Amino acid sequence: MGTILGIINTKGGVGKTTVSNALASEFSRRGLKTLVIDFDSQASQTYLMGLNANQYIGTEHDISNIFEEKPVKPLKIKDNLYLIPSNKNLKEQAESGKRGREYYLRNFLKGDEFFGETRGVADEFDIVIIDSEGGGGTLETSVEVASDYVLIPIRPTLLDETGTLLTIETLIQNIKHFRLKDLSLLGFIAVDFDKRAKEPLERYADLKLSLPGLLRKVPFLKLSAPPEEIFLPELYRRTVWAKAAANQMLIHDYIEKYETYSKDLLLLLKQIGDEVLKRAGLIQTINN
């Protein structure tokens, strides 16, 4: 069974799509068969992967088919990298009031336990990364219900801090409500972190102090690392992210082709990738 990693944060613009895209690029290069699910009706991930989202509406690749219990075929982006694209209809489909709608993504990926299905689409991959929509609606809940691990990108500013706390609160409620006993919080990752500005530095230091205590208070919340080590290495603010995105290129491909002086970022992504795989139990020992 492929490991399912949900990238969540209720707040918009904190780096969910950037992190999902970069991790998918990192893992597929390592030879892990990787599926990315764009589970946001804005379809930013689909555009980042170089595709036009609207062209897949009504096709066998249409993500909305999940809510009709119809199959969805992943698109091959490159070796070891596959995508299920999104489109603008996804949110409406998800919120359409169907009973048990939060389980459709899970059943698609893992098989429907009720009918004795033990295999789903995740079984065809080593890792499935779900780029979640924010806002705390059905899409975000579905990602939590379907995932084995969740990773929470954060932007250390006042407003985003409130969003992070809300995300944790909602996650805890959903774990209780949907009895997500196997779901584990893989970690937090600071994204677009400007270490030269005072506010983010202070906010981040605050979060690093306060979050471990908060997590420790919830006995049923599974953590993939000790609370004090739950933060992954930070992704500092760099212009190369926007440049790669504008060219609809994966970060590794862009840096290798146009900006070799940014190769330090690829080393950092390797380090983050190692840690994510280790926390998700996908590698026991790290070989550099």
Ligand SMILES: Nc1ncnc2c1ncn2[C@@H]1O[C@H](COP(=O)(O)OP(=O)(O)OP(=O)(O)O)[C@@H](O)[C@H]1O
């Ligand atoms: N380390 C970084 N340096 C500079 N810019 C960054 C960095 N990380 C992310 N960004 C930029 O921040 C913006 C928001 O990121 P992203 O789209 O990944 O957030 P999101 O959480 O997926 O947003 P949404 O909730 O709208 O889906 C993007 O324009 C992205 O290029």
Ligand SMILES: [Mg+2]
């Ligand atoms: Mg996004």
